[in-house]
Amino acid sequence: MTSPIIHILGDDPHTTHRLNACAYQQSAITTFNGWQYVAFYTSSPTAARRVTLARRALQTQSWQYLTFNDYEQTTDDGHNTISIGICPGDATIHLSFDHHCDVLKYRISRLGLAADTDESSWVGDNFSPIQNHLPGQGPSPLKDVTYPRFLPAGRDLYFECRIGKAGAGSDILHRYTPATAQFTSLGTYLVGHRCNPYPNGISFHPETAALHVTWTNRHFIDYDGADDQDSTAHKAQAGPNGPENNEGLYHSYSTDGGATWLNSAGGLVASLSPETTTGLDSQDARLRVKIIPRDSGIMNQEAQYIDSHGGVHVLNRENTSGREMWVHYYRDPGVGGWSFYAVPGVFPTATGPRGKVVYCGRSNVVYLVLPGNTQDGLIIARMSGLQSLDREFEVVWRRRGYVGEPLVDEEAFLHFGILSVFTMLEKDPAERRIAVLQFDVDELAK
Numbered sequence: 001m002t003s004p005i006i007h008i009l010g011d012d013p014h015t016t017h018r019l020n021a022c023a024y025q026q027s028a029i030t031t032f033n034g035w036q037y038v039a040f041y042t043s044s045p046t047a048a049r050r051v052t053l054a055r056r057a058l059q060t061q062s063w064q065y066l067t068f069n070d071y072e073q074t075t076d077d078g079h080n081t082i083s084i085g086i087c088p089g090d091a092t093i094h095l096s097f098d099h100h101c102d103v104l105k106y107r108i109s110r111l112g113l114a115a116d117t118d119e120s121s122w123v124g125d126n127f128s129p130i131q132n133h134l135p136g137q138g139p140s141p142l143k144d145v146t147y148p149r150f151l152p153a154g155r156d157l158y159f160e161c162r163i164g165k166a167g168a169g170s171d172i173l174h175r176y177t178p179a180t181a182q183f184t185s186l187g188t189y190l191v192g193h194r195c196n197p198y199p200n201g202i203s204f205h206p207e208t209a210a211l212h213v214t215w216t217n218r219h220f221i222d223y224d225g226a227d228d229q230d231s232t233a234h235k236a237q238a239g240p241n242g243p244e245n246n247e248g249l250y251h252s253y254s255t256d257g258g259a260t261w262l263n264s265a266g267g268l269v270a271s272l273s274p275e276t277t278t279g280l281d282s283q284d285a286r287l288r289v290k291i292i293p294r295d296s297g298i299m300n301q302e303a304q305y306i307d308s309h310g311g312v313h314v315l316n317r318e319n320t321s322g323r324e325m326w327v328h329y330y331r332d333p334g335v336g337g338w339s340f341y342a343v344p345g346v347f348p349t350a351t352g353p354r355g356k357v358v359y360c361g362r363s364n365v366v367y368l369v370l371p372g373n374t375q376d377g378l379i380i381a382r383m384s385g386l387q388s389l390d391r392e393f394e395v396v397w398r399r400r401g402y403v404g405e406p407l408v409d410e411e412a413f414l415h416f417g418i419l420s421v422f423t424m425l426e427k428d429p430a431e432r433r434i435a436v437l438q439f440d441v442d443e444l445a446k
Contacts, residue, residue, distance in 0.1 A: 004397075011432070011434070014430070019081060023355075027085070032411070037053060040434050041082065077100050080098045090111050090112065092108055093114050096148035099146050101164070102143075104132050104142040110126045134182075151203070153204040154206065168192065170188045170197070171188070172186075173258050190213065190282055200315075201213070207308070215250050219247065243298075246298045249314065251264050251287060264331060269286055269287060289329065289331075298317065299348075299351065311331060312329075315368060324348055326343040328357065328366065332386075343381070353405045367444065376401055378423060420438050421439070
């Protein structure tokens with residue numbers, strides 16, 4: 001069984017709710033131009049937390065660290081994570097952090113910082129002050145932000161987030177263009193009506209220039225104070241509308257940069273423009289991949305990956321047979337149809353930590369990175385035979401002592417054959433350490 005290189009980046013802050021290593025961060029770990037970047041919170045001399053970035057040349061173990069000392073994160077809520085994005089066209093680094101239905105907090109680096117790897121450049125002065133709007137979208141602040149995501153696409157960079165509260169939110173999309181160094185709004189592209197969509201992620205397929213998004217819906221249940229504008233009940237770690245109200249698996253894609261959106265069969269479902277931003281109705285039956293009723297154990301925001309062939313991979317879980325199981329959902333790019341495979345031998349709980357999925361085109365193998373749900377630990381498994389009803393499934397690595405929700409560096413996996421997993425190593429509940437595990441994909445394939 002292969003052994004990874006383990007990078008320890010620091011101590012995880014002592015909080016009741018985990019702020020590092022959460023499944024919906026897109027991304028907390030990414031690679032650009034052969035350098036790997038990781039975003040995480042570290043402790044400060046006070047009880048607050050500080051936003052920290054670390055980077056290294058991918059094949060080395062020497063990290064450069066940058067901690068922003070001008071902002072203290074104080075809300076003990078696992079929604080309030082960090083996301084980092086790097087624009088391929090101008091090597092700007094974008095950060096968004098500390099939201100749960102809050103005004104946007106955003107920083108952008110100077111032009112070319114990700115291409116300047118001299119350690120002397122890795123300082124806070126090369127980033128903007130915190131902004132409450134995206135460049136080109138001010139001066140009014142962007143409000144009610146949760147789950148910011150960045151997605152590199154060609155030379156551009158997309159920003160996506162939820163606007164609104166759990167069970168009653170919708171998702172917006174913006175595109176950053178290096179020629180203008182500004183974002184353009186594509187509007188509310190994914191609309192919830194008395195529910196809100198929870199994307200498993202938003203992904204870009206370079207060969208077809210297609211954006212893909214998959215999601216579940218969480219339906220809104222009325223509660224005391226739901227109509228009170230001053231109520232903060234929806235900002236709790238586990239608010240009044242929970243995952244028991246999740247239903248369905250849905251999919252849409254766009255081949256024109258987010259202006260029009262299609263269903264899995266290629267049918268036009270929605271067009272966006274500055275004049276008419278109607279967006280996708282998140283419950284539109286034309287977008288539904290699979291009917292999964294409420295109270296069926298489906299989780300929100302588990303995992304999504306678009307492979308080099310344009311195949312769509314989703315990892316989630318469901319209990320429609322009497323036992324909670326992880327399920328691999330796969331859309332074949334050739335026929336546009338979906339298949340579903342219940343993962344054998346490794347079982348999640350209904351609300352336990354979420355995993356990740358990636359696909360290796362060289363060996364036609366799917367890798368699942370699965371956290372322990374009933375005890376601490378981490379599992380890496382591989383599946384082959386995507387087009388077969390009788391897939392081969394094998395656990396290739398398993399260790400105790402890891403906690404949190406693993407995150408995968410998709411760029412390092414795709415371009416360098418390295419499976420880098422951002423996670424936390426726990427010696428005891430009072431001592432968690434932020435870690436990156438580095439596996440050689442060729443070794444995992446043996």
